[in-house]
Amino acid sequence: MNEPLLQAQYEQLLESLRAYGAIYREFSRRFAAWLGLHSTDAEALIEILGAEERGALLSPARLSERIALSSGATTALLNRLERAGHVVRTRETADRRVVTLRSSPRVQDLADEFFGPLAGRVDEVMSQYPPELLERFETFLTELRGAMDAQLAAEPPRPPSAP
Secondary structure: OOHHHHHHHHHHHHHHHHHHHHHHHHHHHHHHHHHOOOHHHHHHHHHHHHHHHHOOOEOHHHHHHHHOOOHHHHHHHHHHHHHOOOEEEEOOOOOOOOOEEEEOHHHHHHHHHHHHHHHHHHHHHHOOOOHHHHHHHHHHHHHHHHHHHHHHHOOOOOOOOOO
C-alpha cells in the first residue's frame, strides 16, 4: 500500500474511533436522562456496572480516578446514588476499612433494559468477524490505549504564554 493511502486509512480509523467515543458518551447521556440522573452520576454508575461485569470491583478512590472527580465530589455523587437506591457501599475484605461499590439489582435490571437492545446490535456486528480478526483488533485497541495512557502519564507541554 502506498503512503498516502495508508495515511488516509489511519485517519479514517482514528476518526471512526473518535466517533465511537462520541456515540458512547451520547448513550451515557441518554441513560442519565432516562434515569433522571446527572450525567456524571450516570457515568459513575456505568463505571460501577462495568467493573462488576469485569470482576474488578471499584472502591470510591478508584471510581474517583476513573471519572476524574475529587474525593469530596465523588462522596457527594455516591451519596446521591445510594439515596436513589442505585449503589450500595459494602465492606467485603478482611480489612473492614476498604469500601467496595456495588450496583443494586434494580439498577442492573434498568441498565439491561436500556442497553440490552444495543448489546444485541453489537453482538450481531461482532458475529460477522472471525475470532482471529477480533483478537487482532482487541490487541490493536489495547496497544492504542497503552499509547494514550503513556502520553497522559507523560509531562504535558508547557502552557502557551498569554498573548
